[in-house]
Amino acid sequence: MKIAGTVILYHPAENVIENISSYLNSVDILYIVDNTENPSKRIADTIKALSSAIYLHDGENKGIAARLNQISNLAISDGFEWLLTMDQDSSFENETLNSYFTCIRSFEQKEKVSMFGINFEKKVSDPNVCHSIKVNHLITSGSLLNLSLFRLIGGFEEKLFIDEVDFEYCLRSIKNGFQIIQFRNIFLSHHLGKTSLHRSFKSTKLTSRVLHSPVRIYYMSRNFLFIQSKYRVAFPEELSLRKKILINRIKNNVLYNKNRFKVLNFILKGIIDYRKKRMGRLK
Numbered sequence: 001m002k003i004a005g006t007v008i009l010y011h012p013a014e015n016v017i018e019n020i021s022s023y024l025n026s027v028d029i030l031y032i033v034d035n036t037e038n039p040s041k042r043i044a045d046t047i048k049a050l051s052s053a054i055y056l057h058d059g060e061n062k063g064i065a066a067r068l069n070q071i072s073n074l075a076i077s078d079g080f081e082w083l084l085t086m087d088q089d090s091s092f093e094n095e096t097l098n099s100y101f102t103c104i105r106s107f108e109q110k111e112k113v114s115m116f117g118i119n120f121e122k123k124v125s126d127p128n129v130c131h132s133i134k135v136n137h138l139i140t141s142g143s144l145l146n147l148s149l150f151r152l153i154g155g156f157e158e159k160l161f162i163d164e165v166d167f168e169y170c171l172r173s174i175k176n177g178f179q180i181i182q183f184r185n186i187f188l189s190h191h192l193g194k195t196s197l198h199r200s201f202k203s204t205k206l207t208s209r210v211l212h213s214p215v216r217i218y219y220m221s222r223n224f225l226f227i228q229s230k231y232r233v234a235f236p237e238e239l240s241l242r243k244k245i246l247i248n249r250i251k252n253n254v255l256y257n258k259n260r261f262k263v264l265n266f267i268l269k270g271i272i273d274y275r276k277k278r279m280g281r282l283k
Helices: 014-022 043-050 061-075 096-105 148-153 165-175 215-232 234-257 260-275
Strands: 003-009 029-034 053-056 082-087 111-121 132-134 143-146 177-186 194-199 206-211
Touching: 003 014, 003 061, 014 043, 029 043, 029 096, 043 053, 061 082, 061 148, 061 165, 096 111, 096 177, 111 165, 143 148, 148 165, 165 177, 165 194, 165 215, 206 234, 215 234, 215 260, 234 260
Parallel strands: 003 029, 003 082, 029 053, 111 177
Antiparallel strands: 082 143, 111 143, 132 177, 194 206
16 A cells, blocks of 8 residues: 655644654655645644645645645655645644555455544544444544545545535545445544633533634535535435534634624535535635
């Protein structure tokens, strides 16, 4: 298996180098794409000095989908069969990534799998015992993309820009007759958003909440409506669950986000833009 890797950066913190180091030596080459318009010179220079890494930066934020398409096509041109896709806030521990690749190599009919993925919810005791399940959705971070199927499936949906990009690709893969496989024994350290403590209005106890910027809530709302209109007939249960997750995120941000009125405005804008077919990057 010829495996390349990619990580898409956007205003990364200093610990991004440590995260990258957790998988850099396990792939043949790592394409590092920086969506930051004016990146930190110190971080950029440190990344450029990494061995077997290629740093790409053109001064534009083109989102997640366009960058994944760009790197997937580049990796195909460079002769790679698989692409490990990572977020800047994610990392693997110890020899976990080697166990992951071993599980994939031994998986029967892997040529029919468009994406392999990981577990980021609960760490398991023995990552060397392969435990695979068929799923309808994986997160981009920690996933291994089958490049031989990439162009056949049609690449990632650039209309979405960010959010729901991985979800849409997985559903389209399944509609095309391919599988999405998750290895429950492989754990990835992954951060979903900014977590902070807030006093619950219901129980009055301090609870941990994941909050997002109003712009991020805009993309979540608009893109969910796009996915729902496209896949609700084929995947009714999956879309119903996705809707509940979105409603819970909106509820948390309206109740606990200091910019709650801005959040509400951006949700409304997301609905309006979807209905007017204004997709892509928010202008």
